[in-house]
Amino acid sequence: QNSKRMMVAGNWKMNGNLEMLSHFKSSLPVFENIDVVLCVPSVYIKEAVGANFSVGAQDCSEHESGAYTGDISLSMLAELGAEHVIIGHSERRQAYSETNERVAIKAEKALENGFVPIVCVGEPLEVRESGNVFEFVGEQLAAILNRCKQQLDKLVIAYEPIWAIGTGKTASPEQAQEVHAFIRSELKKSSELYSQISILYGGSVTDVNAAELFAQHDIDGALVGGASLKVDSFKIICEHA
Numbered sequence: 001q002n003s004k005r006m007m008v009a010g011n012w013k014m015n016g017n018l019e020m021l022s023h024f025k026s027s028l029p030v031f032e033n034i035d036v037v038l039c040v041p042s043v044y045i046k047e048a049v050g051a052n053f054s055v056g057a058q059d060c061s062e063h064e065s066g067a068y069t070g071d072i073s074l075s076m077l078a079e080l081g082a083e084h085v086i087i088g089h090s091e092r093r094q095a096y097s098e099t100n101e102r103v104a105i106k107a108e109k110a111l112e113n114g115f116v117p118i119v120c121v122g123e124p125l126e127v128r129e130s131g132n133v134f135e136f137v138g139e140q141l142a143a144i145l146n147r148c149k150q151q152l153d154k155l156v157i158a159y160e161p162i163w164a165i166g167t168g169k170t171a172s173p174e175q176a177q178e179v180h181a182f183i184r185s186e187l188k189k190s191s192e193l194y195s196q197i198s199i200l201y202g203g204s205v206t207d208v209n210a211a212e213l214f215a216q217h218d219i220d221g222a223l224v225g226g227a228s229l230k231v232d233s234f235k236i237i238c239e240h241a
């Protein structure tokens, strides 16, 4: 088990409703020794604040204001009470063509605005099969580290192999640990605080497999999609952290 403070962050994606949120607010207990974050659709952030968990957004604009129809700025998210923000989720990288550089700029802006950015990296299946995982993840990471050098200790990295997201196919603890150790070694090159930066694993984490993932040396928690929609499963995952 890791000696560092662990984080479990739920990513509701475009799911949930006010009734479900109210159930989470009344059912999730206080977890004293870990950081529990629920990243809800932005329209629910204000309603989510004030329970036993911190609240995060799932994306943000890199701009402060202007003609960006549909986008939401970091200052707006802060006004609602969000303290965390997921950046560069593979669904946004794929469906909205977010590049490594744009993800890095968003992470930089999030730090400047006092947020804890949970920045996602991770390879598609063909990259894993061709044996180029470190090269691929290394490039994603380099863009982020270049821009965020000043406040690296506030950054959270989430390693989410795309082939494991929403597929029920979890990376084995050893597969995940191997990439987490690589990420840690890259962080070490950029910051003396490398050991304090949380590296979460994401990809089909459940109440059944969480414990063995959390037992890995460089896994400091989880970013949880599907299993964060059921309060009982999410609670058990938090209990394992």
Ligand code: PEP
Pocket: 011, 160, 164, 165, 166, 167, 168, 202, 203, 204, 205, 223, 224, 225, 226, 227
């Ligand atoms: C995610 O979307 O960040 C995720 C990890 O999803 P799931 O847990 O459903 O694989």
